[in-house]
Amino acid sequence: MINKQKKIEEKILKIAIEIVREGKGALFIIGNKVERQRLFRQKFKPFSIFNAGADKVLKGLASIDGAVIIDKDGIVRDYGVMIKKTRVLIGHGTRHAAAITASKNDNTSILCSEEERKIKIFKNRRYVMQVDALQKGVENNVSGISRMLETIGAGVVGAIGVSTIAPSLGLTLIPGVLIFGGSYYALKKIIEKLRNIR
Numbered sequence: 001m002i003n004k005q006k007k008i009e010e011k012i013l014k015i016a017i018e019i020v021r022e023g024k025g026a027l028f029i030i031g032n033k034v035e036r037q038r039l040f041r042q043k044f045k046p047f048s049i050f051n052a053g054a055d056k057v058l059k060g061l062a063s064i065d066g067a068v069i070i071d072k073d074g075i076v077r078d079y080g081v082m083i084k085k086t087r088v089l090i091g092h093g094t095r096h097a098a099a100i101t102a103s104k105n106d107n108t109s110i111l112c113s114e115e116e117r118k119i120k121i122f123k124n125r126r127y128v129m130q131v132d133a134l135q136k137g138v139e140n141n142v143s144g145i146s147r148m149l150e151t152i153g154a155g156v157v158g159a160i161g162v163s164t165i166a167p168s169l170g171l172t173l174i175p176g177v178l179i180f181g182g183s184y185y186a187l188k189k190i191i192e193k194l195r196n197i198r
Contacts, residue, residue, distance in 0.1 A: 005030070008074045009108060010146045011049050013131070015058050016112050016119045017142075020133035025114035026062035027095050029083075030070050031107025036081040039066045049074045062112070067098055087125070100125055108149070121149065 012028045019026050049058060049070060058076070061068050066080040083098035099109035103122035111120040112133075119131040131138060131145060 004074065005072060005108075006146045006149075008049065008070060008072070009110070009149055010142050011055075011074075012058075012070065012110050013119065013142045013145060014139060015055055015062070016110050017131070017133045017139050019059060019062060019112045020114070020117050020119055023114055023117070024063060024112065025095060026112040027067040027099055028062065028070060028110045029067050029099075029102045029107055030072065030110070031102070031105060032071050033105040034069050034102050034107060035084040036067070036069060036078060036102075037084060038078060039080045039082055042078065042080075044076070044079070046075050046077055049076060067102065096120070100127065123149070 008030055012030065016026065016028065044057070044061070047054065047057070054076075058068065061076070061079040064080040066082055067078075068076060069078040069081060071077050083102045086094070086097040086101040088097050095111060095113075099111040099120065099122045103109040104125050106124070109122040111122070113120060117132070117134050119133055120127060121129040121131070129145070129149065
């Protein structure tokens with residue numbers, strides 16, 4: 001199951017990088033339990049994101065207002081949907097509110113921010129990672145980003161100064177990727193690890 005989830009996230013991250021580089025916004029939700037309402041009648045029947053030509057269709061569907069819903073088997077179930085009972089993310093708009101709300105129930109939300117040119121990833125109703133789509137070569141590290149997502153959960157490493165101490169901790173950080181959450185816990189673990197090294 002984890003391998004399938006990883007492959008789905010990798011595929012969507014690659015598409016998200018393309019979307020953001022084109023200066024567009026989108027929202028992908030990967031999960032089976034998403035409270036939603038269709039904004040219009042669906043013209044496409046459910047299809048696998050791994051089908052030939054699916055990337056082009058997904059990019060087109062993502063450009064429509066609303067979220068694209070992909071189940072844990074990689075099947076596009078809905079597109080152009082509004083997420084119900086959204087929780088506001090202060091300082092951000094409706095797409096961010098939809099992303100954080102839909103990330104409950106072990107879902108993953110991948111948001112393409114057209115204004116910031118960033119990809120924002122939400123899990124367990126938390127903002128856990130940001131990917132700079134304009135970072136040179138970031139598309140070559142999608143597999144590494146996906147592996148980091150597997151281990152983050154609700155966030156483990158804060159983005160504060162980790163690049164300077166990461167080599168001594170054995171962490172592999174990817175240029176253009178920030179991991180959020182759990183800063184206190186991470187800092188505590190980093191200090192403990194550094195003490196053990198001495």
